[in-house]
Amino acid sequence: MNEAFERAMAAFEPAHLPLAVGFSGGADSTALLAACASAWPGRVVAFHVHHGLQAAADDFERHCAAVCERLGVPLVVHRVDARHAQGDSPEDAARRARYEAFAAMARTDTTAGAIKSIVLGHHADDQVETLLLALSRGAGLPGLAAMPAHAQRNGLDVHRPLLAVPGADIRAWLKGLDLPWIEDPTNEDERYTRNRIRAVLLPALARTFPQFRATFARSIGHAAQAQELLGELAAQDLAVVGNPPRIAALQALSRARQANVLRHWLMQAHGCAPSAAQLDQLLDQVRACTTRGHRIHLKVANGFAQRRGDLLHWYNSGPSPKASR
Known part of the structure; x- marks a missing residue:
């Protein structure tokens, strides 16, 4: 078992139960679903978004159903049209559709009860990729703060308990369970900037700065804290102006x-x-x-x-x- 993953899950306390898990069928969300189902049996629901962007989408849904049956977790599926408009980022369009789908699924009746919290499998590598994307775009503090461990969106408490855990550690933990996962073929498509970062920049960073995940996480934390202070100042100034x-x-x-x-x-x-x-x-x-x-x-x-x-x-x-x- 992987200690980094287990420590992160042991420290995680959802704002509300029952809890939804954003479940794509990939390694990260599979590990997260298995850990949550073990921690809160009968109080977890898997949310799967069928994006309809590739021919294998129906196979992904069938795979997710099979895994949920093994884990004894109910599965809720929502189909969306995640195609992007001309000039829009396909990744951003899919992300917006996904969060809207999560909100829609939370409004449906589930066997576990009303859903107010969802947990997502973003990990330390995802966080670094988000920071590098923000830097490439000349982002300010909100962008440099990357993804928060807890936020509210569309009426849901959104949790990301694995932001300090490298993706390799999550897979190492998952291999001990003998649970299958999907390798999304689009993750290898280097037309997408995030995939090029993953394939080219992260290995180079690991060779040059072996502790980059931890040091980048500290910088992200500093940016998030500074942005929080700016938000408080802005609220005070808005009350005056x-x-x-x-x-x-x-x-x-x-x-x-x-x-x-x-x-x-x-x-x-x-x-x-x-x-x-x-x-x-x-x-x-x-x-x-x-x-x-x-x-x-x-x-x-x-x-x-x-x-x-x-x-x-x-x-x-x-x-x-x-x-x-």
Whole structure:
């Protein structure tokens, strides 16, 4: 048995029972399902998302059903259309579809009862890949904080108890159970950036910095803590500038705090995030807004930021007749 995996599972306490396990049939989710089924017998449900993106998807579902039957765990399957729009990332499209499916499955009746928590098999290698992707995109602290061990999404408590456990350790533990798993052929497709990171960068990092998983995890933790502090500051500043923000109150803040509170406002009030270029333009316009006639009308995320009187608004529908000019 693998001590790293067992320590991580022993320390894991779900927010609610019964517990759903995101189950793809791969090694990581198979190990997680087996461990959870052993820890909380009769209180675990497997959630399988049928993405419909490859011919083997039906075989994956049949495999998951067979494993769940062996473990005595009920299986809930949800079919989604995870095809991506032109210009969209196929990985991001599949991820969004998957989380929406988890939320939909949680709303269905299960033999174990109402589901409020789900556990996912992301591990230390996945966390490093997420960090490297964020760095490649020039991400800020939210991106550098990578995946949280616990978060809430679509009304579910989402747990990732294996973020400190290397993928090889999970497979080593699983081999002792004689449980089969699926090797997804798309994981070898180097057209996907994450797969190239896994195939090329992680082995190079292991040769150069053998402890990179642990040291990267510390950096991720520092970024997450700093982002938490920025979130607290943004909430305090938003209480002062108002919702929607008063332009004069925004101007009383430093540019960095303006950026922080505007990102927070857009995400909390409107569920959108500006690009770095859009936010810079918006900050420039807020600074230049010194007369009653100064107009602000800028594309921000999938909508527009607009001045209306003394306030800054955001909308994603047609032009507003109340715009100040």
